[in-house]
Amino acid sequence: MIVVAGAMAADVPLVTASIVRAKVEGQTWLGVHYRIADGWHIYWENPGQSGLATSAKLSGVDAKGPIFPGPELFMLPGGIVNNGYEHDATLLFRVRAGNSVHVSTHWLVCRDECIPGSAELDASLDDFPKKERRIVTRAMALVPTPVAASIFPLAAEGITHADVFPSLSFEAAGGTATAGVAMDRVVLTLSPIDALDRGPIVVRLAGPHELRYVQVFPTVGGSE
Amino acid sequence: MTLALSLFLAVAHADTAAIGAPAPDFTLTDTDGKSVSLSDQKGSTVVLEWFNPGCPFVKYAHGSGPLKDLGSTWSSKGVRWFAVNSGAPGKEGAGLETNKQAKTAWSMKYPILLDESGKVGHEYGATSTPTIVVIDSAGVVRYKGALDDSPMGEGAGRAYANDAITAVTNGGKVEVPSTKSYGCSVKY
Numbered sequence: 001m002i003v004v005a006g007a008m009a010a011d012v013p014l015v016t017a018s019i020v021r022a023k024v025e026g027q028t029w030l031g032v033h034y035r036i037a038d039g040w041h042i043y044w045e046n047p048g049q050s051g052l053a054t055s056a057k058l059s060g061v062d063a064k065g066p067i068f069p070g071p072e073l074f075m076l077p078g079g080i081v082n083n084g085y086e087h088d089a090t091l092l093f094r095v096r097a098g099n100s101v102h103v104s105t106h107w108l109v110c111r112d113e114c115i116p117g118s119a120e121l122d123a124s125l126d127d128f129p130k131k132e133r134r135i136v137t138r139a140m141a142l143v144p145t146p147v148a149a150s151i152f153p154l155a156a157e158g159i160t161h162a163d164v165f166p167s168l169s170f171e172a173a174g175g176t177a178t179a180g181v182a183m184d185r186v187v188l189t190l191s192p193i194d195a196l197d198r199g200p201i202v203v204r205l206a207g208p209h210e211l212r213y214v215q216v217f218p219t220v221g222g223s224e
Numbered sequence: 225m226t227l228a229l230s231l232f233l234a235v236a237h238a239d240t241a242a243i244g245a246p247a248p249d250f251t252l253t254d255t256d257g258k259s260v261s262l263s264d265q266k267g268s269t270v271v272l273e274w275f276n277p278g279c280p281f282v283k284y285a286h287g288s289g290p291l292k293d294l295g296s297t298w299s300s301k302g303v304r305w306f307a308v309n310s311g312a313p314g315k316e317g318a319g320l321e322t323n324k325q326a327k328t329a330w331s332m333k334y335p336i337l338l339d340e341s342g343k344v345g346h347e348y349g350a351t352s353t354p355t356i357v358v359i360d361s362a363g364v365v366r367y368k369g370a371l372d373d374s375p376m377g378e379g380a381g382r383a384y385a386n387d388a389i390t391a392v393t394n395g396g397k398v399e400v401p402s403t404k405s406y407g408c409s410v411k412y
Binding site for chain 1 (some may be wrong): 266281316342375376378409411
C-alpha cells in the first residue's frame, strides 16, 4: 500500500508518497499524500516564479482531480516567490466509480537546490482506514472555498495575514492582486479592476488560530 | 505579507526586459575571462539562456534534452547565444571552475557569462533555470520564458524558444512571445 520513492541517493527520502482513502458523506475520496523532509517544499498547481507543479494521474477509476489544497508562500533569495507545501501535502480526487486504482505522480522538491521525484502507487478502494480518513479530511478543509469577489472587504475576525495566490490563467493574462489586513478588514486590491475575468485567485486567510482559503471569482456561480 | 510584497515589488521593478522593449545592456565576463557586452551584438539575433549546471532541469536539457544541440546549432548559424549564470558565489552551480567543467562536459560551443552579483538576472527578471530570452538584431526583446512546454521531457513537445528564434531570424512574428518558465529558482 505505501510505496517509498527514493528521490535521491540518501538514507532518508526527501518525499514519500502514499495513497490515502476516505468515504465522506457517501462520497469516495482518494488522496495522494506526500510527506516532505524538513526544510524542503513541493509545489502548488501554480508554482510561482520557479519550480514545477506537482502532478498526479489516476487510472483504473473514474475520478475528478487533482484538487489542490491552498498553498503556502515561500520567499527565496533574490525575491523569488514560490507557492507550495512543506512538511506534508495531499492532492485530492473525487472518485465516481471504480475500485482498483493506479496513481502516477511526479514532483519537484526544492530547498536551496531542487530534485525531481516520482512514484507509482496502487490501491483498492474497498477499505477506508481511520488514519487515512484523518489525512483526507484535513486536506479537504484546506481546499479553497469558491466565493464571489463581493465578499471583500471581509471582516478580519481572527485573521492577521492575507496572501494572494494567482491561478495560472489570472497570471498569464497579466492580472495582479494583493490582499492585506487593515482596520479589522481584509482588503483585496485588483489590477485591472476586472482582472478576475481572466481567472480566479486564491486568498489565504490566516491568524493565530485560523487558516482557511477562498477561491475568488468575479460573481457568485462563476465557480465551476 | 508586507515583507513578501515589498520583495516581490522590488523584483517586478527591477525587471526592465519587457517584450517589445529595448533589452537592457550589460557587460559580463565569460569563463575564458573574455568581456562580453550586449551592445556589441547589434545586428545579430541574441539568445540568453539562464543557466545553472547544478539544476536538474538544466542537467536534463543539456545532457539528453533539447539544449544538447540547440544553442550550438543556432550559434553555427550566426545567432549569438550566451548562457548566463546569475548564481551568487557559493551557491549551487556557481563559480568559474564549475561552469568551465559544465561547458566542457556538455560540449557547449558558446560562452557562459558569470553574473555573480545577479544584477543582469534581476534586470531581465530571470527567476528560474532554464529561462530563455530572445533579442532581435535591433536589440529588442522578442521572447521571454520557458525553453519548451516539456519539463524533463514530459509534455507535448512544443519548442517555444526554438520557434521564437526561428521567427526572429526569419524576420517573422513570434506567435508566443511570453511563456511561464519552469525549473529551479535562480540562485541569487
